[in-house]
Amino acid sequence: MLSNIRIVLVETSHPGNIGAVARAMKNMCLTELYLVKPKIFPSADATSRASGADDLLAAAVVCDSIQEAIADCEIIIGASARSRTITVPDESPRVCAERLAVAAQDKKVAILFGRENSGLKNHELDLCQTLLAIPSNADYSSLNLAAAVQVVSYELLVASGQATTTKVEKREAPLATSAQMESFYEHLYQALDEIGFINPEKSTSIMRRLRRVYHRAALDTKELDILRGILKKSTAVLHKKYD
Numbered sequence: 001m002l003s004n005i006r007i008v009l010v011e012t013s014h015p016g017n018i019g020a021v022a023r024a025m026k027n028m029c030l031t032e033l034y035l036v037k038p039k040i041f042p043s044a045d046a047t048s049r050a051s052g053a054d055d056l057l058a059a060a061v062v063c064d065s066i067q068e069a070i071a072d073c074e075i076i077i078g079a080s081a082r083s084r085t086i087t088v089p090d091e092s093p094r095v096c097a098e099r100l101a102v103a104a105q106d107k108k109v110a111i112l113f114g115r116e117n118s119g120l121k122n123h124e125l126d127l128c129q130t131l132l133a134i135p136s137n138a139d140y141s142s143l144n145l146a147a148a149v150q151v152v153s154y155e156l157l158v159a160s161g162q163a164t165t166t167k168v169e170k171r172e173a174p175l176a177t178s179a180q181m182e183s184f185y186e187h188l189y190q191a192l193d194e195i196g197f198i199n200p201e202k203s204t205s206i207m208r209r210l211r212r213v214y215h216r217a218a219l220d221t222k223e224l225d226i227l228r229g230i231l232k233k234s235t236a237v238l239h240k241k242y243d
């Protein structure tokens with residue numbers, strides 16, 4: 001699916017930005033980079049900013065027009081920060097990526113990114129079925145070109161389902177069951193009572209608050225054993241003192 005998604009940079013001025021885009025794309029498993037009339041390309045600046053993504057630069061397709069770059073694509077999206085008078089629907093990167101994750105299973109898709117100084121022209125946006133706007137500061141909405149590609153590529157990777165999710169914390173012991181927690185609360189109540197902490201009138205609300213604390217902690221059986229050990233020892237010490 002990601003291989004059907006093409007990033008098209010239109011008349012990019014700074015070759016460093018082209019390199020940074022290649023890097024952003026490769027980080028997010030995108031590979032198809034098309035360059036429409038780049039000012040300077042290839043370039044040592046691009047290669048150095050690509051920082052290991054130079055394979056994408058080497059495979060980049062340089063075109064003379066946007067029409068040539070998108071000729072075989074069925075879905076064309078224009079990335080634009082500016083609110084324009086054209087009445088084309090405007091999508092967030094997340095909504096757009098979720099739609100593309102389905103469409104790009106069997107269709108070629110192009111996302112156009114404009115010039116650093118002037119973005120995409122209106123007649124270029126006319127080539128797009130949808131505009132994509134990255135939500136940003138209304139008074140300072142224009143991202144650096146590579147940063148904009150990064151945000152969009154990230155959403156595409158997540159929407160594609162290929163993002164490696166954070167590893168689930170490996171626990172030493174299974175989570176405590178409800179029955180184990182209930183017997184812990186019983187033990188806790190007794191201990192709090194024995195040390196004179198609990199006022200019988202307020203015990204319900206305190207126990208409810210304490211339950212909330214332990215619910216958040218999602219204790220495993222080993223952790224529960226430690227807490228019960230502490231309760232046991234504290235009450236034993238107390239008894240010894242007053243026996």
Ligand code: SAH
Pocket residue numbers: 078079080081082112113114115116117118119120132133134135136141142143144145148
């Ligand atoms: N100064 C230009 C913006 C240039 S930024 C202008 O006023 O249009 C270069 C490109 O990055 C833009 O053409 C657009 O494709 C993309 N981009 C930057 N910020 C964006 C945003 N908030 N939403 C969508 N695309 C954005």
